[in-house]
Amino acid sequence: MIKLSDIKICVVGLGYVGLPLARLFSTKFPTVGFDINSRRVTSLMEGHDETLEVEDDLLQDAIHNHGFRCTSSLEEIKDCNVYIVAVPTPVDDNNRPDLRPLVGASEVVGKVISKGNIVIYESTVYPGVTEEECLPVIENLTGFRLNIDYYAGYSPERINPGDKEHCVETIRKVTSGSTPEAADLIDAMYNSVLINGTHKAPSIKVAEASKIIENSQRDVNIAFVNELAKIFNAMGIDTNDVLDAAASKWNFIKLKPGLVGGHCISVDPYYLIQKSQLYGVLPRVMSNARRLNNSMGAYVASQTIKQMNLKGVPVKDARILILGFTFKENCPDIRNTKVVDIYHTLHEYTPNISVYDPWVDPAKARHEYNIDVTSQLSDSHSFDAAILAVAHDAFRTLDLRALVPQPGVVYDVKGVLARNIIDARL
Numbered sequence: 001m002i003k004l005s006d007i008k009i010c011v012v013g014l015g016y017v018g019l020p021l022a023r024l025f026s027t028k029f030p031t032v033g034f035d036i037n038s039r040r041v042t043s044l045m046e047g048h049d050e051t052l053e054v055e056d057d058l059l060q061d062a063i064h065n066h067g068f069r070c071t072s073s074l075e076e077i078k079d080c081n082v083y084i085v086a087v088p089t090p091v092d093d094n095n096r097p098d099l100r101p102l103v104g105a106s107e108v109v110g111k112v113i114s115k116g117n118i119v120i121y122e123s124t125v126y127p128g129v130t131e132e133e134c135l136p137v138i139e140n141l142t143g144f145r146l147n148i149d150y151y152a153g154y155s156p157e158r159i160n161p162g163d164k165e166h167c168v169e170t171i172r173k174v175t176s177g178s179t180p181e182a183a184d185l186i187d188a189m190y191n192s193v194l195i196n197g198t199h200k201a202p203s204i205k206v207a208e209a210s211k212i213i214e215n216s217q218r219d220v221n222i223a224f225v226n227e228l229a230k231i232f233n234a235m236g237i238d239t240n241d242v243l244d245a246a247a248s249k250w251n252f253i254k255l256k257p258g259l260v261g262g263h264c265i266s267v268d269p270y271y272l273i274q275k276s277q278l279y280g281v282l283p284r285v286m287s288n289a290r291r292l293n294n295s296m297g298a299y300v301a302s303q304t305i306k307q308m309n310l311k312g313v314p315v316k317d318a319r320i321l322i323l324g325f326t327f328k329e330n331c332p333d334i335r336n337t338k339v340v341d342i343y344h345t346l347h348e349y350t351p352n353i354s355v356y357d358p359w360v361d362p363a364k365a366r367h368e369y370n371i372d373v374t375s376q377l378s379d380s381h382s383f384d385a386a387i388l389a390v391a392h393d394a395f396r397t398l399d400l401r402a403l404v405p406q407p408g409v410v411y412d413v414k415g416v417l418a419r420n421i422i423d424a425r426l
Contacts, residue, residue, distance in 0.1 A: 001151065001181055002081050002116055004188050010034055010080035010112075012105045014044060014070060016263075016333065017122060017157040018086035020053050020168040025084075026068035028193050033070040034077050034108065044070045050361075052332060053161065078112045082189070085109065085134075086122040086157060088263060095270045095290075097126070099133055106134045110141030113150060120153040120186060124268045126212055126275035127205040130154050131178075151182040154204040155190060156211030161262070162331025172196045176207035215268040216286055221255055222265070223289035226296055229257035229426050233303065240415045240425065256415055257426045259300070259338040259389065260293040261327035266336050297341020300426060304387055304411045305349065307423045311407040313384050318350045321383040321403065324390020325357040325365060325373050329414075332359045339389045340369050354381070358394050377403075385409040391416045 007029045011022035014035040022033040035041055043050060047060040062068035071077065087101040102123055109119050119138065121130050135152055144150050155175045160166050173190050175198045177183030187200045201207040229239040239257060247254040260266045269286050276283045308315050327337040339355070346353055355365075355373045365373040377398075386404045388395060391414040400410050401421050410417070412425035 001185060002118070004185060004192070007082050007189060008032075008080045009082045009084060010077040011084045011086055012108055013085060013087035013101075013123075014040060015086070015088065016051050016053050016161050017159045018084075019044065019049060019051070019059075020159060021084065021086060021122070021157075022070075023054050023058060023062045023068060024168050024193050026062045026066040029189075031066075031068050032077050032080060033068070034072070035070065036072060036104075036108075038072045041070045041072050050332070051161070053159070074108065074112055078114075080112070081114070081117045083109045083113060083117065083119045084122060084155075085119065089123045089125055089267070089271065090263070091267055091270045097271045097274055099125075099129065102129070102134055103137055106137035107141065110138040113138060113142060113144070115144070115149045118151045118153060118182060118186065120155055122155055122157040124156060124211050124215070124264065124271070125208055126271040127209045128275070130204050130208060147179050147182075151178050152204065153177040153182060153186040154207045155186065156207060156214075158211075158214075161333045162328060169193070170195050173198045174201050174207050174210055175199070176201040176204045178204060212268055212272045215265045216272055219260065219265045219269050219293060220285055220289040221253065222258070222260055223292045225255045226257045226260075226292055230299065233424075233426075238425070257296075258413060259296050259327075259341075261336045261338040262333065263327075263335045266290075266293065266327075266338070294338075294341075296426075297338045298345045300387065300389070300411065300413055301342045301345035303424060303426070304346070304385055304409060307409040307411060308385055311409060311423070313407055313409060315349045317352060318384040319352045319382070320346055320350060320354070321381075321386040322346075322353065322355045323357075323386060323388045323395050323398075324392055325355050325360050325371075326390055326392075329391040330359070330393055332361065334360060334365060334368060337369075340371065342387060342389060343371060354383070357390065357392070359392060383408060385411070387411045387413060388417055389413050 009025050009029050009031045011018045012034045014033045022031050025031045048056055085105045087105045090098045092098050155173055158171045175187040175190050177186045187198050190198050232239045246252050273283050273286055305315050325339050326334050356377045357373050358375050360373045362373050383404050404410050410422045412422045415425050
């Protein structure tokens with residue numbers, strides 16, 4: 001097996017997870033980033049990350065001072081000996097796990113891996129995917145045998161897009177390996193660049209399971225709070241006031257209601273839901289949580305319409321402003337955003353919907369969702385209703401009552417606006 005001092009890393013997949021990881025490893029080991037998107041590679045080598053996860057000065061420092069480079073060429077990654085796969089794990093239109101990105105990345109590794117090398121997966125999966133789905137792809141291409149010709153590991157990503165506090169340097173990582181020796185080497189490799197160290201799991205399956213339940217637990221907890229919001233709204237009680245009061249107890253876990261989108265919490269539970277059913281277990285809690293959280297966009301739209309009706313504001317052909325399109329605040333990530341559910345529900349009543357988000361590339365929003373998003377908002381615009389869907393810092397200084405004069409409706413999904421300017425909040 002290779003030694004820690006001889007490690008040369010290739011990170012396959014340079015998105016929100018792979019690029020920050022590759023940049024960090026480049027400060028300690030020779031590191032190459034591989035991505036099939038040549039446009040992405042070119043942009044990164046010019047020193048800019050459009051996801052904004054890696055600041056330009058850090059990326060440029062890695063390139064100029066640590067020898068980090070990105071490529072779409074297989075020839076340029078053949079001399080690496082540790083391959084880390086960090087590609088997306090989406091679901092299809094029926095919420096079934098789509099393993100095609102993982103299979104494609106495994107094929108890339110299979111074309112370049114040599115004997116004695118290590119492959120590590122970071123993508124979120126259900127227990128068993130690494131050993132039952134990914135490694136056979138490599139072995140079919142190479143004829144290698146696990147733990148004889150090569151070794152494997154799993155270290156689940158914990159990237160939170162837009163979060164500059166819990167970034168890759170500061171999070172504690174779970175690691176695992178296909179043999180005790182491989183586990184030790186992988187653990188030492190990650191420990192060498194992480195401030196808060198690692199937790200070495202006893203097996204790859206345990207590490208896979210630990211990741212999938214991190215997001216599933218949060219999904220279930222948010223679903224509970226979203227259900228409370230529906231109950232208390234029906235009772236005429238402010239949900240946020242209830243949560244503030246309950247949070248005065250020392251062991252109450254305070255979460256806020258809201259939209260659950262993105263590439264993790266709204267997707268990952270489906271991987272465990274499907275796998276558990278194959279073992280004859282019906283995961284009712286997780287399944288119900290997914291259904292409830294997926295209903296919140298339409299619910300927000302219906303509550304806005306209710307407020308408009310109560311104030312005598314005609315809904316048909318109304319001019320409505322949606323503030324925010326990303327799946328969370330202060331980041332450009334629009335993957336699986338649930339703001340589209342608000343938009344489509346309202347669009348049944350009016351075509352006059354404006355979506356404003358200064359973080360979003362309008363061309364991407366148009367390509368992915370066929371929705372026009374503006375990155376600039378004119379002060380001369382006037383609306384019958386506005387919905388704060390994403391709590392971008394830029395929205396907190398908007399004069400919403402100038403944009404939505406009375407009797408127009410302001411609905412606050414995130415619970416961050418002053419009460420004297422809103423009509424209702426989730």
